[in-house]
Amino acid sequence: MKTARVWAVVVAWNRAALLTESLDALAAQTRPLDGVVVVDNASTDGTAEVIRTHGVVSRVVTMPQNMGGAGGFAAGLAAAVEEGADLVWIMDDDTVATPTALEVLMQARCAYPGTPALLAARADWADGREHPMNAPRRRPWSSCSLREHARRVGARPIRTASFVAILIDSRAVREDGLPLADFFLWNDDFEYTGRLLRHRVGLYVPAARVEHRTKVFGNSTADPGPRFVNEVRNKIWTFTRTHSFGLLDTCTFSGATLVRWAGMLRRAQDRRGMLRQLAGGVAQALHAPRSTSAVLSGTPVAEQVKAIERGAGRA
Secondary structure, X not given: OOOOOEEEEEEEOOOHHHHHHHHHHHHOOOOOOOEEEEEEOOOOOOHHHHHHHOOOXXXXXXXXXXXXXXXXXXXXXXXXXXXXXOEEEEEEOOEEEOOOHHHHHHHHHHHOOOOOOEEEEEEEOOOOOXXXXXXXXXXXXOOHHHHHHHHHOOOEXXXXXXXXXXXXXXXXXXXXXXXXXXXXXXXXXXXXXXXXXXXXXXXXXXXEEEEEOOOOOOOOOOOOHHHHHHHHHHHHHHHHHOOOOOHHHHHHHHHHHHHHHHHHHHXXXXXXXXXXXXXXXHHHHOOOOOOHHHHOOOXXXXXXXXXXXXXXXXX
């Protein structure tokens, strides 16, 4: 059996110091990577110099403008798949993996009686608590056999995950395409991993650990700020414009979303502002998202993106 080729993808934007730590951690993996793609989202600090001088970097994709996490990961996945990666390990530039993180994910993948399409590591904050921003959603109504197979390899079945240190089988990328770049940020990972895992197995492997070095502990729902418009638009797009979730999942997750939004509005200091953003998100969602190949048409990976999207029937 041939050894799987594993490439990492790191999306970077104006966090040169953190990027250095992230790349150092990738270089120190006990299961060495076969390559590392760094997507520079038009940074204006010292990010370009870090990428140019760090020895672990195999390929750089420099975006003409900031395409957000959605566009950055779409570009990075396209580049890694073109390089021949069998598996792609994706993360932001504020993610620092422990030395054994990839090795543990690979061990779980090899021991599982099947081929998981996605494996998620546990993301901790600086003090060791599991980061609530990145906790994967359990797969509801999973079968006893699926749960037992996962338990035997130290994992549990999941339905969605964040883009922080997830290992993706490139065959799923070729079959279902890339993240929707028009999401820019917020819920791009929810839609994409939901799409990949609708009919495939995803596993959460808590023994594989990374540190997600955000400024604060928690998620963005307590004080979403002006980006709430993205949350609203992208959730509506996910449930009405994509095939990531079936009827039961859509009812479950959309119901939970409405309850969460109601709680956010109750706690909001600027309730009128949130209501304006809510209305703005609904208005934007009336128009369908552009195809990822259209959004990334002016980037260095435009042809690779187009080829993957065409193969998946999404061009």
